[in-house]
Amino acid sequence: MPGNEQNLRGLDAAQVEALSNSHFPQIHVGGRAMQVEEAGARYACVRLRKQERHLRPGGTVSGPTMFTLADFSVYVAIIATLGEAGIAAVTTNLNINFLAKPEPRDLIARVRLLRLGRRLAVGEAQLFSDGAADLVAHAIATYALPGPPRAS
Amino acid sequence: MPGNEQNLRGLDAAQVEALSNSHFPQIHVGGRAMQVEEAGARYACVRLRKQERHLRPGGTVSGPTMFTLADFSVYVAIIATLGEAGIAAVTTNLNINFLAKPEPRDLIARVRLLRLGRRLAVGEAQLFSDGAADLVAHAIATYALPGPPRAS
Amino acid sequence: MPGNEQNLRGLDAAQVEALSNSHFPQIHVGGRAMQVEEAGARYACVRLRKQERHLRPGGTVSGPTMFTLADFSVYVAIIATLGEAGIAAVTTNLNINFLAKPEPRDLIARVRLLRLGRRLAVGEAQLFSDGAADLVAHAIATYALPGPPRAS
Amino acid sequence: MPGNEQNLRGLDAAQVEALSNSHFPQIHVGGRAMQVEEAGARYACVRLRKQERHLRPGGTVSGPTMFTLADFSVYVAIIATLGEAGIAAVTTNLNINFLAKPEPRDLIARVRLLRLGRRLAVGEAQLFSDGAADLVAHAIATYALPGPPRAS
Numbered sequence: 001m002p003g004n005e006q007n008l009r010g011l012d013a014a015q016v017e018a019l020s021n022s023h024f025p026q027i028h029v030g031g032r033a034m035q036v037e038e039a040g041a042r043y044a045c046v047r048l049r050k051q052e053r054h055l056r057p058g059g060t061v062s063g064p065t066m067f068t069l070a071d072f073s074v075y076v077a078i079i080a081t082l083g084e085a086g087i088a089a090v091t092t093n094l095n096i097n098f099l100a101k102p103e104p105r106d107l108i109a110r111v112r113l114l115r116l117g118r119r120l121a122v123g124e125a126q127l128f129s130d131g132a133a134d135l136v137a138h139a140i141a142t143y144a145l146p147g148p149p150r151a152s
Numbered sequence: 153m154p155g156n157e158q159n160l161r162g163l164d165a166a167q168v169e170a171l172s173n174s175h176f177p178q179i180h181v182g183g184r185a186m187q188v189e190e191a192g193a194r195y196a197c198v199r200l201r202k203q204e205r206h207l208r209p210g211g212t213v214s215g216p217t218m219f220t221l222a223d224f225s226v227y228v229a230i231i232a233t234l235g236e237a238g239i240a241a242v243t244t245n246l247n248i249n250f251l252a253k254p255e256p257r258d259l260i261a262r263v264r265l266l267r268l269g270r271r272l273a274v275g276e277a278q279l280f281s282d283g284a285a286d287l288v289a290h291a292i293a294t295y296a297l298p299g300p301p302r303a304s
Numbered sequence: 305m306p307g308n309e310q311n312l313r314g315l316d317a318a319q320v321e322a323l324s325n326s327h328f329p330q331i332h333v334g335g336r337a338m339q340v341e342e343a344g345a346r347y348a349c350v351r352l353r354k355q356e357r358h359l360r361p362g363g364t365v366s367g368p369t370m371f372t373l374a375d376f377s378v379y380v381a382i383i384a385t386l387g388e389a390g391i392a393a394v395t396t397n398l399n400i401n402f403l404a405k406p407e408p409r410d411l412i413a414r415v416r417l418l419r420l421g422r423r424l425a426v427g428e429a430q431l432f433s434d435g436a437a438d439l440v441a442h443a444i445a446t447y448a449l450p451g452p453p454r455a456s
Numbered sequence: 457m458p459g460n461e462q463n464l465r466g467l468d469a470a471q472v473e474a475l476s477n478s479h480f481p482q483i484h485v486g487g488r489a490m491q492v493e494e495a496g497a498r499y500a501c502v503r504l505r506k507q508e509r510h511l512r513p514g515g516t517v518s519g520p521t522m523f524t525l526a527d528f529s530v531y532v533a534i535i536a537t538l539g540e541a542g543i544a545a546v547t548t549n550l551n552i553n554f555l556a557k558p559e560p561r562d563l564i565a566r567v568r569l570l571r572l573g574r575r576l577a578v579g580e581a582q583l584f585s586d587g588a589a590d591l592v593a594h595a596i597a598t599y600a601l602p603g604p605p606r607a608s
Contacts, residue, residue: 367527394554395519397551400550
């Protein structure tokens with residue numbers, strides 16, 4: 001686990017991938033699609049590698065695929081910030097707006113944490129088609145953070 | 153297409169399945185999981201048959217699986233109400249609250265449309281573990297409805 | 305404070321009004337508009353008495369007025385369920401859909417709690433124009449509940 | 457009304473205030489609190505001047521006040537972008553996260569439009585206590601835009 005100094009700048013992409021692969025391997029069921037590109041204290045950038053199963057007729061990426069990417073990329077930002085203590089975080093709410101039809105290309109999610117409290121973290125995910133400037137979707141996700149040990 | 157009388161009570165489950173299978177077969181990629189159990193004007197009930205790929209360690213159903221079920225079951229209620237005219241509806245917003253850890257069983261979504269306007273439909277989806285009374289998730293989805301032909 | 309038996313059925317409307325008036329009098333600034341009509345474990349019904357300041361040209365009730373009613377009525381259901389322990393609850397998220405233009409009449413909010421956990425409560429508020437059957441707005445609110453004393 | 461050139465950069469703060477005052481004076485009932493500080497194509501910055509009625513015990517700004525500011529400031533960005541054509545826009549959905557207790561000072565809302573379609577506009581509002589860097593609330597609002605004249 002990182003020491004205090006590292007905590008301030010968070011885990012990097014390789015450290016987060018190592019943690020999430022060991023605790024959360026099922027994200028890769030069906031083919032390794034999610035790739036952490038950048039991570040640090042309170043932010044993350046995650047690429048979804050386009051696969052046949054993510055596409056819809058008319059050449060676009062499906063809504064559930066965008067949801068999955070938004071949800072996972074906020075989780076990555078939490079782990080990058082909290083380290084192993086973030087692994088047990090669970091989504092309690094996710095609000096997603098679909099803004100434009102994505103191209104049938106990779107999707108990029110850029111996340112920043114808007115709040116990191118003792119019990120809740122709130123993250124914003126902006127989703128883009130790879131190489132394009134306009135948002136295709138915008139999501140706000142709330143995660144419940146694992147509590148400290150309770151008084152007995 | 154249904155006549156006026158049928159429009160009032162909507163399409164039934166078999167009619168909706170036939171329509172959605174012909175226009176939206178990719179919902180079944182990876183294995184036929186969604187089954188329309190009931191449908192009618194402004195409501196639907198959809199079962200998600202539990203499959204290995206939907207589960208998470210600890211024996212629960214994944215968040216993206218619940219999102220997919222909520223989103224699809226509101227779409228079913230729109231098609232049941234509007235018939236073929238609903239096929240082109242697209243999700244613009246979905247807000248989901250995860251309320252309790254689902255059992256590793258089938259999930260049931262019960263949907264009613266809260267609003268069916270000329271341009272927007274808003275549906276509420278309540279998700280349950282099969283055979284259980286408590287909600288595991290609650291979602292509100294907004295769909296944009298295909299417009300009438302524009303004046304030229 | 306209520307004993308165990310009362311906790312099961314919750315506080316009634318008069319008990320909730322007494323508690324909320326003593327702790328939260330500012331809800332009545334500008335004129336006593338909110339009236340708790342029914343309350344009990346996990347539910348509440350609150351009336352907003354129409355006043356000039358709530359109206360909009362064209363004869364409708366303003367969006368902020370509907371937000372205020374939805375937010376307050378979920379709070380009422382929490383207090384009805386938890387008693388004085390619910391007073392310190394604070395809204396963390398509120399998602400509201402405006403479904404139809406309300407009549408320039410009283411508004412009625414019907415609330416049920418979808419979840420009451422150790423740290424979060426989630427309530428659904430359905431808003432109607434007094435005497436009408438169709439929803440004018442629908443809201444889901446999440447409240448953070450005051451934690452138990454922390455271990456020292 | 458602005459010509460084409462002006463449409464590209466939008467209306468400025470004074471132009472928006474003039475339009476909204478003439479069409480929407482009720483926003484100032486109870487005292488002139490909202491002040492448009494900046495506006496232009498797809499963005500706005502609005503100040504809420506703190507008044508007694510906006511405060512809560514413990515020295516903070518109420519949730520309904522933050523909702524009102526978020527909702528109004530997205531409306532301002534729509535008018536700044538569309539001019540008089542935006543006046544008839546109505547909120548269909550607003551999702552707000554309360555992130556931190558605001559100081560008992562003016563609030564500042566910074567808005568950008570994430571999407572401006574033919575029928576829907578989606579705006580993001582970030583709320584700050586005046587002079588502070590951390591978000592106190594974050595909202596996403598969807599407005600339905602008045603349609604073009606229908607074919608007859």
